[in-house]
Amino acid sequence: MPIDSVKHSFHIRRKKNDVVFRNIARLWELGRSAHDHQALLDGLHPWNAPINLKFENVLAWFQGCIGLIFLLPVWITPSNIWAQLSFILGLVIMAWAYFSYEQDDPIEEVIDFLEQQSIAKKYQLAFDRQPHHISVPFNSIHFIAHLKQLFPVFEQGSVSNKITRYASTVWQDENDQAHQVMLFQYHYVNEIRVRDKNGDEHQVKEIHKDLWGVFVFDINTQGLAVSTSNKKFYYPYSYPWHSSDIQINQRLKFYGSDEMETAKLMTPAFVLRLADFFKNREGDLLFHPESKMLCYIGPHDLFKISSKTNVIQDISALRGHLRTFKLIELENLQRDLLLFLK
Incomplete structure (x- = not known):
């Protein structure tokens, strides 16, 4: 029936x-x-x-x-x-x-x-936790605000500038030296405004953008900013520096916080290490003038998953996905940054 x-x-x-x-x-x-x-x-x-x-x-x-x-x-x-x-x-x-x-x-x-x-x-990431080296933990809001104040790259939004995601970890290089690291995702918002015939401003739309990067703590190099963009840095990175290599000058822009110290720091070997680090990536690399910290920030999504499994319709496919997936951008950054810091 x-x-x-x-x-x-x-x-x-x-x-x-x-x-x-x-x-x-x-x-x-x-x-x-x-x-x-x-x-x-x-x-x-x-x-x-x-x-x-x-x-x-x-x-x-x-x-x-x-x-x-x-x-x-x-x-x-x-x-x-x-x-x-x-x-x-x-x-x-x-x-x-x-x-x-x-x-x-x-x-x-x-x-x-x-x-x-x-x-x-898999990557030993402690999300929403501060690095272990901080002896007196901050309130999370104050901690993020403090880090943003240290570097001038977190003022790109006219409406909003937020670190929406962060995770602490430890990277070890081939010499077993441990580096305290904090990954982050930075979200900023700009608005486009126009004037009408009466001269009044009106918001047309908001533009949302994301950048990703890392803070690395206990770094000896200080007072340097390196960028693949043509933007100009201001205080505390007030002094531009130019390499004798034309190709490197076309690719990278250098700014220091102290003219004499920057000249001493920028040896040919150090400049080549910077060029190698930026060989396959865009972004900014900044060393704080006083705190022993560096910050790299760029457009490469460090949390983006790359997987061989496109469709998951059963437990076996799910296991294969979780077993083989990679954070390729994160792995590349970790490899290149540890090589640079050697």
């Missing part, structure tokens, strides 16, 4: 989607309890249960198509009572299809959560 087939279809759909919901709940629990990246991967294999991570929505789509068919007669004969009743029935069927359709949001949310957990564990 057709009614039995419909009932069976609903039963199969509900059963399949219940499996997905159970898997989602289990993934949330695994992400919260895994103490390291390998433990997270081990929790995904063996799964010992159905591995589906895709909702069954074929029936909902079919219902939607049927509802659409019932809507059509009213466009042909709008005054016909049967067409009007068909229209109402079509709306009911489409509403039923809409409420029956399972959105992918729960799956995407748990995958995003596991990605963030994996990033933190």
Whole structure:
């Protein structure tokens, strides 16, 4: 009987989607309890249960198509009572299809959560935490405000300048020297304003932009700013410096906080190290004149995930994604910056 087939279809759909919901709940629990990246991967294999991570929505789509068919007669004969009743029935069927359709949001949310957990564990990132070398921790708001005041690159927005995300970690070079590092994402907002015929200013739109970078603490080099852009630095980097290498001068702009000290610092070997660091990247590299800190900031998204897995519809694909993904920009920056600091 057709009614039995419909009932069976609903039963199969509900059963399949219940499996997905159970898997989602289990993934949330695994992400919260895994103490390291390998433990997270081990929790995904063996799964010992159905591995589906895709909702069954074929029936909902079919219902939607049927509802659409019932809507059509009213466009042909709008005054016909049967067409009007068909229209109402079509709306009911489409509403039923809409409420029956399972959105992918729960799956995407748990995958995003596991990605963030994996990033933190795989790259030893402590999100929203200050570096360990700070003996007296600041309030987080004051801490971020203090760092922004140290470098003039955090004033690019006319409306807003915020560090929206940060994470502390420790990088070790090949000589086992540890460097306290803090990654960050900087978001700034500019507005475009125009004057009307009466001379009054009106905001046309806001432009939102993001930059990413790192602070590195306990650095000996001080009082230098290097940039791949043509912008001019001001206090405390008031003194421009030029290399004898024409190509480097075209590629990089140098500014120092003390004219004599900058001349001593900029040896040919040091300039070549700077050129190598900026060989494949854009941005600004600043060494504070007094605090032993450097700040690199640029357009390369340090938190962007690169993965070989494009579609995740089961636990096996999810495990493969979490096992093989990389933060390529972060790895490249870490390699080049540690090489520069040697």
